[in-house]
Amino acid sequence: AQTVTQSQPEMSVQEAETVTLSCTYDTSESNYYLFWYKQPPSRQMILVIRQEAYKQQNATENRFSVNFQKAAKSFSLKISDSQLGDTAMYFCAFMKWQGGSQGNLIFGKGTKLSVKP
Amino acid sequence: GAGVSQTPSNKVTEKGKYVELRCDPISGHTALYWYRQSLGQGPEFLIYFQGTGAADDSGLPNDRFFAVRPEGSVSTLKIQRTERGDSAVYLCASSLTRDSNEQFFGPGTRLTVL
Secondary structure, eight states, rough: OEEOOOOSEEEEEEEOOOEEOEEEEEEOSSEEEEEEEEOOTTOOEEEEEEEEETOOOOOOEEEEEEEEETTEEEEEEOSOOOGGGGGGEEEEEEEEEETEEEEEEEEOOEEEEEEEE | OOOOOEOSSEEEETTTEEEEEEEETTOOOEEEEEEOTTTTOOOOEEEEEEEEEEEETTTOSTEEEEOOOOOSEEEEEESSSSOGGEEEEEEEEESSSSSOOOOEEOOOEEEEEE
């Protein structure tokens, strides 16, 4: 079975600074995807960034980037130039990929990020 | 275009009652997922539909939980004889096809069982 661990329940960062959220996972699967989702108080899960396990290059999306260490099963999220609107819960998630089709998402417990002015 | 919608937004019920939660996926999306998010936790998988059929219901906690998707679009999650432990946010997500890797989430239904 797959597990996802987020060891930081809460973090805070000053506006315009950089913050890194940690995530580790455990799996015996060879094909999978990793995701970071943002959940603001509105409850709507929003995809921030995704990483295909077979790709060595780290994914980036504007101010968001990941550090994917496959051997260590680590998948951290770096937010640069933090903005007040980044305040939210952030969830790391794993998806098995088998036979060209997706499995369900397996989530960590989340990290509550507060961006302070 | 419209995203995933869920109704009601909030539902308060009494222990032992029956509830139905509705999910309208993005038009044309064939894959649909239900997740349950308890307070302070990440979402947990309940059931996955591909078209009209439940392809994986391994996450349903017990036989009080049931879900349908009769026409391959709207889905209803049904909970019988509700218990206080069923209180949670129920999230629905849809994907274009089973080989898409992005799931689009609705805003969820917050269920409170008194």
